[in-house]
Amino acid sequence: MSEPPSYPSIDPTTFDLVVVGTGLPESMIAAAASASGKSVLHLDQNKFYGSHFSSLPILELTSFFNSNSTPLPPSSSSTSATSSDDYSVVNLAIRPLYLDVEISSFSTQLLDEHSNKFNLDVSGPRLLFCADSSIDLLIKSGASQYVEFKSIDASFVGDESGKLWSVPDTRAAIFKDKSLSLMEKNRLMRFFKLVQVHMAAASDRDEGNENQEEGKESEISEEDLESPFVEFLTKMKLPSKIKSIILYAIAMADYDQDNKEQCKDLLKTKDGIARLALYQSSIGRLTNAPGAFIYPIYGQGELPQAFCRRAAVKGCIYVLRMPVTSLLLEKSSGVYKGIRLASGQDIFSQKLVLDPSLTVPSPSASPLDSFHESFQFLCMRDVKQKVARGICIMRSSLKPDISNFLVVYPPQSLYPEQITSIRALQISGNSAVCPRGMFVLYLSALSDDAHQGKKSLNAAMNALFTCPDSVNLESSCADQNENAELKPTLLWSALYIQELATGQFDSISFTPMPDGNLDYGDVLDSAMKLFQKMYPNEEFFPDTVEHDDGLSLEET
Structure with missing residues (x-):
């Protein structure tokens, strides 16, 4: 019989703000609140930073999808050390936000040798425009000190034949x-x-x-x-x-x-x-970045970590591997009062920001039937739209002599019923997301249902890759080196459908799931709106003299 996990005690127990989940919007909010002098506790049930914006090795990525694709029942928290006479305890549950997860490996031995050398983005493909507001915020907040970038070499438009046409920009x-x-x-x-x-x-x-x-x-x-x-x-x-x-x-x-x-x-x-x-x-705005886009070295999971480091410098307390099991609400009014941790400890705060995967099972199951409207806010967050995502690993580039680039398939470019764009981003080992000599391709397409989304991703993959042959994989890869015109052979892939839950702002606020955009503009806007809703008199990262004047980019 396994021992129950040992959780640390948190001191103090009262904060201005508690943030649950270390995704990019949560990390921005925690850093901004800390910079404004607020006391902040930042929690995550995972053992890594980034939540839905993380970059993970293969096995951890698989485990993350498994834990977020099956609905989990409410946790039964331990008895609180504080009297519960003044408040009611409402259990939280994990809602499944990843559907139809399909992971395929066609070179088990090869990937087993290197599985820990990958940093695979959960919500790719995603890039930063060199001139957008996210760059300005990284510099203004000081988070740019903790992350380095690589330039994206080129952009292409693809068609059903596998041909990639340069974007004349x-x-x-x-x-x-x-x-x-x-x-x-x-x-x-x-x-x-x-x-x-x-x-x-x-x-x-x-x-x-x-x-x-x-x-x-x-x-x-x-x-x-x-x-x-x-x-x-x-x-x-x-x-x-x-x-x-x-x-x-x-x-x-x-x-x-x-x-x-x-x-x-x-x-x-x-x-x-x-x-x-x-x-x-x-284009050409940043030194060593001749194109329009840059990408974080070690993956996009470095961005939330950069804001977390900035928040920690300003006094934010971080505790990983710490699930939140329940909400504490005042019995008399239903007003939010605090949270209960898996350790059984109660933490109190004026404001609470929750990871989008957390929810209350249903209003009828709650002990506060009289506060039905509050629980509608917590429960009814379903959004019909979805984004289909794919991660592919191969051992040769889609374009000889080009390492990092973007491909866009316009609607109807792959098949007549294709109603949305499909984006594909190739990142090489020179960005430290995979071993040298290998490449990672991220795909995404908005969709109304899983079937439509998977069809879009498979159409792009069929145009880009040779169908895997596990028996002759080694010889086919060797043949590719002799004939650069051959399409790369797929070594490993993960296809999945991600729900697009939106953010909501109240005394208990939810951050949004990663959207279907290529850039971080809407993510930043959502984080700013949430922060301004909570703290209307505070600036989202006040100007300081501590930050650098630019970003760190490696030579291409």
């Missing part, structure tokens, strides 16, 4: 692109110039510079800005191939913009122009 790239005709190059250059002039004129007007009317003549009209972006691109007489590149590989649209009936997020021109401006301003 700069003047030099446009003129070097042999797949574009001279007319297409000229029209694309004119369009990029229009975007630059529009953004410059709008910026001048916002700053109150003179010649506002002259600048306004160079801007895109208000009518066009409110129109669908796809219609504006057509109005600019851009060919369908160029429109597809702009919409899905630069503006990062998710849904088929030409299919208004099925498009759940029709991109307006003003939003498309803003995304293009972000993309173009990101």
